[in-house]
Structures are given as C-alpha cells and as structure tokens.
Amino acid sequence: MQLRAEGVSVVIDGKPVLDSVSVQAEPGRMLVLAGKSGSGKTTLLNVLGLLRRVDTGTVLVGDQNATKWNDARRRRFWRDHVAFVFQDYGLIEESSVEYNVTVGRRGILGLRPAQRERVNQVLSHVLLSGRGKEQTARLSGGEKQRVGLARAMFRGADIVLADEPTASLDRKNRELVINFLIEEARRGATVVVATHDEDLMDAGDDLIRLGEQPAPEPSAVER
Ligand SMILES: Nc1ncnc2c1ncn2[C@@H]1O[C@H](COP(=O)(O)OP(=O)(O)O)[C@@H](O)[C@H]1O
Numbered sequence: 001m002q003l004r005a006e007g008v009s010v011v012i013d014g015k016p017v018l019d020s021v022s023v024q025a026e027p028g029r030m031l032v033l034a035g036k037s038g039s040g041k042t043t044l045l046n047v048l049g050l051l052r053r054v055d056t057g058t059v060l061v062g063d064q065n066a067t068k069w070n071d072a073r074r075r076r077f078w079r080d081h082v083a084f085v086f087q088d089y090g091l092i093e094e095s096s097v098e099y100n101v102t103v104g105r106r107g108i109l110g111l112r113p114a115q116r117e118r119v120n121q122v123l124s125h126v127l128l129s130g131r132g133k134e135q136t137a138r139l140s141g142g143e144k145q146r147v148g149l150a151r152a153m154f155r156g157a158d159i160v161l162a163d164e165p166t167a168s169l170d171r172k173n174r175e176l177v178i179n180f181l182i183e184e185a186r187r188g189a190t191v192v193v194a195t196h197d198e199d200l201m202d203a204g205d206d207l208i209r210l211g212e213q214p215a216p217e218p219s220a221v222e223r
C-alpha cells in the first residue's frame with residue numbers, strides 16, 4: 001500500500017515544522033527520513049501514519065485521500081495495515097510481552113497453537129526467547145523496542161513505520177533491526193524509517209533529507 005504526502009505543512013506553536021513537503025513511500029521499498037534533530041522527521045512519520053493532522057497539503061493512503069479521515073477510519077487503518085515501531089508509543093506496559101506481540105489478533109479463546117508457535121518464533125528472532133510471560137514494564141528501553149519489532153513481524157503488516165529504531169542499541173541489535181526492516185521491505189511491505197543512523201540510511205531504497213535548503217543557483221555575477 002502506497003503512502004504519499006503532497007505539499008504538506010505542519011505548524012507547531014507558530015513555528016513551521018514541515019514546509020510544503022512532498023514524499024512518497026512505495027510497497028517493497030524502504031524510505032528513510034533523514035535530517036538533524038528537530039528537522040521534523042518524527043512529525044513527518046506521524047503525518048504519514050495519520051497520527052498527526054496537517055495544516056495544509058494532502059495525505060494519501062493508496063488511492064484514497066486520507067487527510068480528513070475521522071478517528072474510527074484512522075483506527076481501522078492502523079489496525080488492519082500498520083505496525084508502529086516507536087520507542088514511546090503503542091505498548092501496554094502492564095501487559096505481558098506476549099500480549100503486546102499479539103494484541104488485536106487473539107480470539108476470545110486466546111492463541112491457537114500455531115499462533116503460539118509463531119509468537120515464540122518472532123520473540124526468538126528479536127533475541128527475546130522465553131521472555132513472553134514477562135511484564136513489558138520490566139523490560140529495558142531497547143528490549144521494549146524489540147517487542148515493537150516482534151509485533152510488527154507477527155502482524156506481517158503492509159506498512160511498517162519506525163522512529164529512530166536503532167537509537168541506543170548495541171551493534172548486534174542495530175544489525176538485527178536494520179536487517180528486519182530490509183526483510184520487511186523485501187517481502188513487500190511499505191517501510192518508512194526516521195533516523196540519523198548512517199547505516200540505516202545506506203540500507204534504504206529512497207531517502208529524503210529534511211530541514212535542508214536546496215543548494216542556491218550560482219549567480220550570474222559569480223560566473
Ligand atoms: N508536540 C510538540 N510540541 C511542541 N513542539 C513540537 C512538538 N512536536 C514537535 N515539535 C517541534 O517540532 C520540531 C520538529 O520535531 P520532530 O519532528 O520531533 O523532529 P525530529 O524527529 O527530526 O527530531 C522541533 O523543533 C520540535 O521542538
């Protein structure tokens with residue numbers, strides 16, 4: 001499913017955070033939103049994920065104009081299509097790791113054996129084998145983020161949105177996260193990542209740098 005922002009502007013407290021930005025994220029590709037801290041990466045990611053409304057411009061989901069979708073419609077979009085890998089968003093701290101991985105996907109009788117097997121598989125993939133019953137609040141920041149990844153894997157979402165997914169991780173876990181995002185794009189997901197990690201930028205298929213003015217044209221005088 002394609003995600004597109006067209007001429008999007010966002011003003012926060014009178015300050016233009018995004019100024020007429022256009023960007024397109026495609027199925028099967030990883031789009032990297034780069035730029036220094038405060039350049040609007042998280043804001044643009046939130047715009048593409050319909051977590052934040054725009055002041056001007058248009059946001060498209062597939063061929064639909066999603067700019068004015070109401071809460072119910074946006075919730076349906078999140079539930080059916082999106083996996084968020086955010087540090088401070090979307091985990092239910094009081095619940096178990098396992099619950100967070102499968103939330104929204106369990107029936108009234110709980111997990112079927114095949115689903116249980118799949119949970120174990122994704123947890124082992126993010127190096128959290130055997131941690132399914134632990135309370136999420138007890139995990140470290142990096143471990144919580146990997147729960148977010150495990151949930152994205154479990155869901156097999158069409159759209160994966162990740163905010164600084166390699167920040168504060170050691171080398172081994174950074175590689176794990178980067179490889180996961182590459183694999184998600186390879187299986188056909190639309191992947192959008194906000195980051196200032198150079199390795200992650202290199203792994204992307206498309207790159208947009210925020211907060212940078214285009215180089216000025218050389219003037220006639222200088223020539
Ligand atoms: N909820 C908010 N309230 C006030 N200012 C905000 C808020 N969200 C973002 N900003 C401001 O918008 C700018 C861009 O923020 P952000 O999108 O988080 O940038 P990045 O992710 O690139 O660091 C920053 O100057 C930040 O202070």
Ligand SMILES: [Mg+2]
Pocket residue numbers: 041042043163164194
């Ligand atoms: Mg940010």
